[in-house]
Amino acid sequence: MTAMRTTAARPRGVLTRLLELFLLPVLLIALWWAGSASSGNYYMPTPDVIAEKFREVWISERFFVDVLPSVGLLLSGFALAAVVGVALGVALGLSPRARAVGEPVLEFFRAVPPPVLVPLLMLLVGVNTPMKLAVIVSGCVWPILLNTIEGVRAVDPVLADTCRCYGIRGRRWLTTLVLRSASPQIMAGLRQGLSIAIILMVISEMFASSSGLGFSIVQFQRSFAIPEMWSGIVLLGLIGFLLSVLFGVAERYVLGWYRGVRAASRGE
Template sequence: MRGPLLRLVFAVALPALLVAVWWVASAGSTDVYWPPLRTILEAFPHVWTAERLRSDVLPSVLRLTGGYALAAVAGVALGTVIGSYRRVRAVCEPVLEFLRAVPPPVLVPVIMLFAGIGDTMKVTVIAAGCVWPVLLNTVEGVRAVDPVMAETARSYGITGVARLRNLVLRSASPQIFAGLRQALSLGIILMVISEMFAASNGLGFTIVQFQRGFAIPDMWTGILVLGLLGFLLSVVFQWVERRALGWYHGLRASVRRSP
């Protein structure tokens, strides 16, 4: 009981401190671009009504989910193949290094030429940026499979799908989840950027519209919504990770407790 309570205190303490500092620092502000936090919070319920949440936040979440899911599937599948075969890795590595060096936002105008300006473009942009952390971490995780365990599996005749599921992916899963965590934060950024290009709804589109209309407190409420969305997605991800990697965290805890 004490452990979860301490984690909750630590999780809440820093955000509460930052909000308090923001409140005090902006209390007497007369700058139109830096309104008091009190003004922003007063505008929040009037701006983010149920209708706006349905018309702007929900489409953003659906685009993020679609692009993130595509990146996860493609990254794990390609990473497993590349990490399992040395020759494939030798052929693909120069191309991967080249593509990884290209910033995903730069691809937005290019993707617009082929995918148009609809949801397909936005999902593609998110997937194109999120795939790299997943892919590269999967490659390294597959390469790091314990050779003793691999030889043991071969000796017992564990091959094919059973070997892939019970040895390769299970051993690489901690690094795969590390890549998925990196991809999640990157996906939120790309979601906003993609919605700033020829969009008619979404969080990125709404924040830009507030900025262009000089509705500065409303713009800040949109930034707060983005932060809350990122925090909520992080909590959900941590819950999934704990359940999927329970064996790994249990193993690490037992190693720390051992003399």
């Protein structure tokens, strides 16, 4: 009897989860369809028109010419920001003196909006891929850096003393204690940095590029190809959603030990 209840509850749980995932998107698409169809506004095409232009524009060679290079630029900038942010964050988190000296400079540069740097970087670096990488790194490095600093500073002193007693030092101490203890906050900073990287990738291509996803969307807008413009916006949303899902998978893998510790502390 218990087995029959478990078997019956499992499909119901799957259906509930699918309903939770797709109910809101379907509802929003239906509302958009109803509103755009009744308004007759050229700048608000119906979802079927956008879907048709999506198939024509992006499921073609443009995917390899514009979309893949943009995604590669995004991932490269994010990876570079992650390396710089984690490395510098660990160094500053472990050294109170270095943190006190560098904090005013870091706060100044953190307050500068990255899009403002685009004209300056165009003059200094040129209109090329390194410039776009610099724009992405200049914006998404800060949440990674600051979260890493706070994570390193919050390392349990008892665990640090235990490692010292057992002679755990150097690289092993850094990877076993410091990075592992700070990993929850580092992953939080990486998630924030990824969302910022997507925004800055589009901005860098809108202002200083002759190809790419951001450039294509602006060109569609300037030529009044509104359905094509909306299809590019939808593609950007899908890319962001896919990257978020992949990051969630990686986060569950990296922080599997942390979730286990929390579950054990709650007695689950």
